[in-house]
Amino acid sequence: MPFQKTKYIWMNGKLVDWDDATIHVLSHVVHYGSSVFEGMRTYVTPQGTVCFRLGDHSKRLVDSAKIYRMEIPFSAAEIDQAILDLIGANEIESCYVRPVAYRGYESLGVDPSPCPVDLAIAVWPWGAYLGADALEKGVSVCFSSWARMAPNTMPAGSKCGANYMNSQLIKLEAMRHGYAEGLALDTFGFVSEGSAQNFFLIRDGKIYTPPLTAAILPGITRDSIIRIARDKGFEIEETNITREQCYTADETFFTGSAVELTPISRIDQITIGDGTAGPITRELQKAYFDLLEGRAEDKYGWLTLVPEYQGAPAK
Numbered sequence: 001m002p003f004q005k006t007k008y009i010w011m012n013g014k015l016v017d018w019d020d021a022t023i024h025v026l027s028h029v030v031h032y033g034s035s036v037f038e039g040m041r042t043y044v045t046p047q048g049t050v051c052f053r054l055g056d057h058s059k060r061l062v063d064s065a066k067i068y069r070m071e072i073p074f075s076a077a078e079i080d081q082a083i084l085d086l087i088g089a090n091e092i093e094s095c096y097v098r099p100v101a102y103r104g105y106e107s108l109g110v111d112p113s114p115c116p117v118d119l120a121i122a123v124w125p126w127g128a129y130l131g132a133d134a135l136e137k138g139v140s141v142c143f144s145s146w147a148r149m150a151p152n153t154m155p156a157g158s159k160c161g162a163n164y165m166n167s168q169l170i171k172l173e174a175m176r177h178g179y180a181e182g183l184a185l186d187t188f189g190f191v192s193e194g195s196a197q198n199f200f201l202i203r204d205g206k207i208y209t210p211p212l213t214a215a216i217l218p219g220i221t222r223d224s225i226i227r228i229a230r231d232k233g234f235e236i237e238e239t240n241i242t243r244e245q246c247y248t249a250d251e252t253f254f255t256g257s258a259v260e261l262t263p264i265s266r267i268d269q270i271t272i273g274d275g276t277a278g279p280i281t282r283e284l285q286k287a288y289f290d291l292l293e294g295r296a297e298d299k300y301g302w303l304t305l306v307p308e309y310q311g312a313p314a315k
């Protein structure tokens with residue numbers, strides 16, 4: 001889907017017109033994948049537009065950079081503020097937010113240290129990631145022939161641009177075979193995650209999800225669902241999961257800022273449960289959206305109201 005452009009993109013502290021937000025082709029990131037990024041959504045509530053777990057996303061961005069010894073020249077709190085300002089300046093309500101820190105233009109070689117660390121933030125309207133029906137009916141996925149990165153190769157816990165070459169192999173293969181998404185194993189053969197979403201399985205009323213050591217990104221939606229489910233009294237275990245446990249699950253679903261909570265109805269053409277969103281999946285999905293859209297109390301303090309934008313953009 002082509003971009004629905006907004007007015008401004010935030011670059012290193014300034015608001016730049018969308019079409020002018022460009023970088024030099026010899027920037028380090030273009031050649032060596034040296035970026036870290038975030039993805040989050042805003043939601044419209046009766047109180048106004050809110051960002052979901054804004055501070056946690058900015059913190060994960062800074063952590064992702066730290067792993068690669070990248071010093072982002074803005075603090076997590078400054079990034080939070082920049083995101084709120086940008087949403088306000090663009091006069092946009094429901095949107096996707098993409099901050100990206102990257103090694104910029106100075107010299108070219110594998111050593112990134114001479115290159116500056118630049119930060120850009122964009123926001124744009126974005127619908128359901130896997131299509132309008134996916135949230136309701138679920139998606140059909142396959143196991144990928146590509147594994148996730150081994151823990152001593154590329155750190156899966158850093159949301160770095162280069163990791164998404166692995167994700168692209170998983171996604172392209174799945175789509176080529178007619179599936180909405182691919183599900184990858186880790187290099188030990190246990191279930192890891194999708195190309196850009198965490199995985200959950202339900203069996204006999206108990207919820208299971210792969211642990212942080214299974215080459216997954218520590219998803220913020222994953223954490224939210226774990227907390228919501230525990231508060232509802234469900235038992236959740238973060239544990240290694242095998243491929244066959246997926247086939248015989250009662251319910252399975254993906255979580256992520258983009259996919260939100262999307263049921264998985266078939267895996268490798270095996271129907272999961274009765275092939276629709278199961279009752280626990282539906283209960284958790286409802287609780288999640290009730291919170292995001294302001295129908296339930298924000299008891300975790302996860303919503304940040306976007307204040308009315310004050311003042312003209314600095315250019």
Ligand code: PMP
Nearest residue numbers: 196197198217219220221256257
């Ligand atoms: N795994 C990967 C590889 C991802 O790219 C994402 C999306 N950021 C997720 C899991 C889900 O993470 P979150 O819930 O924080 O969006």
